[in-house]
Amino acid sequence: MSRTRHVCLMANYNQWMNAKVYAAAGSLPDEALTRDRKAFFGSILGTLNHLVAADIIWLKRFATHPANHPTLAALEQLPVPRRLDELLFTNFRELAAQRLWLDQLIIDWSASLSEPDLDHLLHYANTRGIPADRHFYSLLMHFFNHQTHHRGQVTTLLTQAGVDTGDTDLLFLVPNEPGAT
Structure with a gap:
């Protein structure tokens, strides 16, 4: 499997799993979503917010790639989260809508990547302002x-909380390659 196909597989897995997680979380009352469960980001809602915040931060960094993929231009409307634990959305339905939009953006953008794009060194600064130059594919x-x-x-x-998300393995989306030797 090429690296670009692998990136697309991961984007599809991301969307599939987020749909499962959000469907499961959506079955809970708001109080259960916001209850401090002593997790790193406190609650279910806090952890889901962290993923959206981190995704926005990374996608905005990826938008600086010299290939200038137009799909990521849609991110210009979003502010950069100030902190990784920032609660961007207190309303689960609004958070779910943002997640749905981000997942489709990630899929569309992933499909536009070429193999040479993946070999680029990306220069960015982390949330503390510390600069880095890292291999794009690794990022x-x-x-x-x-x-x-x-x-x-x-x-x-x-x-x-009593909710089962079902199967979560990437293996369910890895294509079977019959006849491969």
């Missing part, structure tokens, strides 16, 4: 891994 893998990490936390919180 993309971090981007998707970060989402998986925190969604795992959310699925644990949902399970503790």
Whole structure:
């Protein structure tokens, strides 16, 4: 599988899993979503907000890639979150709408990437202003891994709240390659 196909697979997995997590979370009352469960970002809503905030931060960084992918221009309307624990949305339905929009943006943008795009060194500053130059493909893998990490936390919180998200493995989306040797 090429690296660009792998990025697209990860974007599709991200959307699939977010849909499952948000459907499960949407079955809970607001009080259960906002209850401090002693997780790193406190609540289910807090953790889901963290993922949206981090995604916006990373996507805005990715928008500085010299390939200038027009899909990411839509991010210009969004302010850069000031903190990783910033509660961007206190209303679950508004957060879910933002997540849906971001996931489609990620899929559309991922489909526009070329193999040479992935070899670029991206210059950016972290949320504390510390500059970095890192391999773009590695940053993309971090981007998707970060989402998986925190969604795992959310699925644990949902399970503790009595809600099952069902299967979560990437394997369900990895295509079977019959006849491959």
